[in-house]
Amino acid sequence: MLLAIDIGGTKITLSIANSEKIVIKMFQNVQLSGDEMTIPRQIDNLIALACEKIAISEQQITAVGISTCSPFVRMGDDKAIAAPNLCGGLGLQQRNIGNDWKKIPLQTHLRQRFPKVEMENDCVSAVAAERIFGxxxxxxxxxxxxxxxxxxxxxxxxxxxxxxxxxxxxxxxxxxxxxxxxxxxxxxxxxxxxxxxxxxxxxxxxxxxxxxxxxxxxxxxxxxxxxxxxxxxxxxxxxxxxxxxxxxxxxxxxxxxxxxxxxxxxxxxxxxxxxxxxxxxxxxxxxxTELGNYLGDLAALSLIMPQEWIAIWQQQKPWQQAPAATVVE
Amino acid sequence: MLLAIDIGGTKITLSIANSEKIVIKMFQNVQLSGDEMTIPRQIDNLIALACEKIAISEQQITAVGISTCSPFVRMGDDKAIAAPNLCGGLGLQQRNIGNDWKKIPLQTHLRQRFPKVEMENDCVSAVAAERIFGxxxxxxxxxxxxxxxxxxxxxxxxxxxxxxxxxxxxxxxxxxxxxxxxxxxxxxxxxxxxxxxxxxxxxxxxxxxxxxxxxxxxxxxxxxxxxxxxxxxxxxxxxxxxxxxxxxxxxxxxxxxxxxxxxxxxxxxxxxxxxxxxxxxxxxxxxxTELGNYLGDLAALSLIMPQEWIAIWQQQKPWQQAPAATVVE
The missing domain is CATH 3.30.420.40 (ATPase, nucleotide binding domain)
Incomplete structure (x- = not known):
């Protein structure tokens, strides 16, 4: 199973896909208070919830793709999210974000338990989707x-x-x-x-x-x-x-x-x-774009989809029948 | 032996190098009258002259690197030079260049008799030199x-x-x-x-x-x-x-x-x-740049230099003792 995470300025969308289709999709408003692990913890909870709903264990997830607002800063081999609309500590947004984060170490956090965690800017992920499926x-x-x-x-x-x-x-x-x-x-x-x-x-x-x-x-x-x-x-x-x-x-x-x-x-x-x-x-x-509103679903997946799945997805276009997203309060 | 060609708006420089050094270097003012094969013919003559001077046959040249003013246009798998300062037919230069060329099919011409002919813009070639030697x-x-x-x-x-x-x-x-x-x-x-x-x-x-x-x-x-x-x-x-x-x-x-x-x-x-x-x-x-004026010599060579030569050149920096260029009238 593949896990796709899409992080925008207002909400986080999480999907899980198998070789043939997107099996679950849920979103929640992004949480901006607390320490810089708030969003990693929010995502941990969403992952647990999604796995429970489709009755799989986290260990069945072989790769995680993250499509997010950016920019990034380096954290060793990983990148951390330093997006001004999420990180109040950067002081680059005119509105008060309500936190003092300078970065969000999400990739490093998820790499501790998933074998492959790819993270790119939402448009970089989108062009990957366009080149594979669009x-x-x-x-x-x-x-x-x-x-x-x-x-x-x-x-x-x-x-x-x-x-x-x-x-x-x-x-x-x-x-x-x-x-x-x-x-x-x-x-x-x-x-x-x-x-x-x-x-x-x-x-x-x-x-x-x-x-x-x-x-x-x-x-x-x-x-x-x-x-x-x-x-x-x-x-x-x-x-x-x-x-x-x-x-x-x-x-x-x-x-x-x-x-x-x-x-x-x-x-x-x-x-x-x-x-x-x-x-x-x-x-x-x-x-x-011909993918239009499907880009949100496909972008993060495109960063991690194995070659053998791609042929199936290109032919069956399962994103057109993706389940409606469950709203998590 | 490697052949390096550097084409600017006013002159063409040609060098031949072996695994240890540049063995000959000559330049000639660029010829801008006649048909679009003028420069390819001029280069043929310079190659013949250089080979004669160092007593090698053209067949000993295993690869040709060309660093040139550009832009390029596609000619099948090759590129042709469509630089406004060489091609009068483009009508993009305010001075009268004295020809009606729209492109110069140099790469295609040289590929007929050399096994490998790489051609890039002078700055693209220069960054290759900077990354290998600079x-x-x-x-x-x-x-x-x-x-x-x-x-x-x-x-x-x-x-x-x-x-x-x-x-x-x-x-x-x-x-x-x-x-x-x-x-x-x-x-x-x-x-x-x-x-x-x-x-x-x-x-x-x-x-x-x-x-x-x-x-x-x-x-x-x-x-x-x-x-x-x-x-x-x-x-x-x-x-x-x-x-x-x-x-x-x-x-x-x-x-x-x-x-x-x-x-x-x-x-x-x-x-x-x-x-x-x-x-x-x-x-x-x-x-x-630390390569400075040597970039002209190294740029075209960097496009084609085999791995086993690079280590030698990195260590011995033979470009610092390159022969003075012979002027060809």
Missing amino acids: TGKGLNDVIYITWSTGIGCGAYVNGNLIKGKNGNAPHFGPIYMVDRDSTSGNKGFEHLEALASGTAIARNFAQGSTKDAFEQYATNEHARNIIDNAVHHFVKGLISINYVLDTSRIILGGSVLLNNEKLLMPMIRQKFFDESFAAFSEGVEIVV | TGKGLNDVIYITWSTGIGCGAYVNGNLIKGKNGNAPHFGPIYMVDRDSTSGNKGFEHLEALASGTAIARNFAQGSTKDAFEQYATNEHARNIIDNAVHHFVKGLISINYVLDTSRIILGGSVLLNNEKLLMPMIRQKFFDESFAAFSEGVEIVV
Whole structure:
């Protein structure tokens, strides 16, 4: 059995799969008070609960995949999660998180009792899923980018999953965009995420949510300007990351993109090919994820799935019949 | 014997090496008139001349390494050189190059008679040299960046040389910097190279060469502003590429950097660590190439050098006693 853990800023989702399907899926709001072992303990409890429900012992789990918000810091051979939206001790979030954690040593904790524990950023895990099960299948050079409340990226180059020394490659949200004061962690300049993310769109719109801004695109000049400006910066990021990674296909996902695909995709494609050096944009395809909301289930599993399972999953697409998640209070 | 070819915008350098040293080195101005086989023919002649001088037959050459200005375009399994400073048919250079080439099929040409022909961008080849013989030795995550008349980059991530689908990764000069009209190939924005390269410094200074501008840094406010501005953009590029590649060491080279190392390195280091998210800059070292001017000799060789030679070369550093290059008229 494989255990997949997905850690976001608000909830933790845990799934267990066998060679043919996802057998149980549950989620719980992430617990942010207490010491830095709070989340590892929360996950221990979820694992125990899930194993009990499907009547297996923990020893039947051969590998654990973790897809999580990041960045990471090194802890020996392991990585620890140092995500500003979970770790209050980093002091990088404007809201009060309610803890003083600088890191979460989850991988080290789980390695004490599971033989294999792989952990990657959620977009790095997502591009693994895209390359195994999605529209990135068979490609050696492929990028997945999420345009959501934040902006993230995962990439294969020449068939290798790009991780970098601490597993923080390819971070795409913080790249340089404009000279101006910023409260986001960079000093003296504003990065892509602060200019183009769903959060940025809502903040700049100020007359409602990101959804409201998109709904008023045709009728409200202010909404249109905000969104055009976000697209402008998002595409500049795509052009730059394609220069750096020389990719074949850019797969786009995330709520901002998926909820407004018909408006955004023609704008993105036109600007990308119009503004980039032809030598680098020629032959690049920009597509929408076909895995969509299944990415959450598949990302962590893709980090650890054995070759012999993959053929079965590719053929039977069991993620389309995954059980509904049980809510754990 | 190994054959190394280095192709720049103005000259071609050719070296032949045995397991212990570089035995001959010659260079000739690059020939830009005639058809797209002009440079392949020029190289054929240089190979014949070099082989004759050291009394070997071409059949004794077991591998060819080519380090060249780029970008590349695909030609089946090979790459062809589509560099705007060599190929007039691309229409991307403001000066008249005097030919209508869209590409130079050098790799395909040489593969007809040599068993192994590896070709990479000059900075990609340089980072290979840095990782084998230079200050990148033993590092899995290392970047080489040249700051010269142009700006270029080569990188290993997790021990893999980053090439991308057409061998154009990691292009660093064309990344997005500022919204404004550009004549450089991007549309509607100015890229890093146009703001920070040696060429850009001289153009913006307008009162003399890049060298003049640096000499007047302490006394001429205009020169100082130009250089500070170039450093500003160069460091923004370093910060962004470190976000994308999560590296351990950034090795800097190129004439602008090497000729002004004492002025530039403290400025670069201070701004990089001051302005970047600490989570990503922590643990990054920014150093100057120790191979310096030897990179030209070693880059192409590093693409093809067999393991058993490497140990000898690492120990004996024969590049320090390479013969002076013979000029071919």
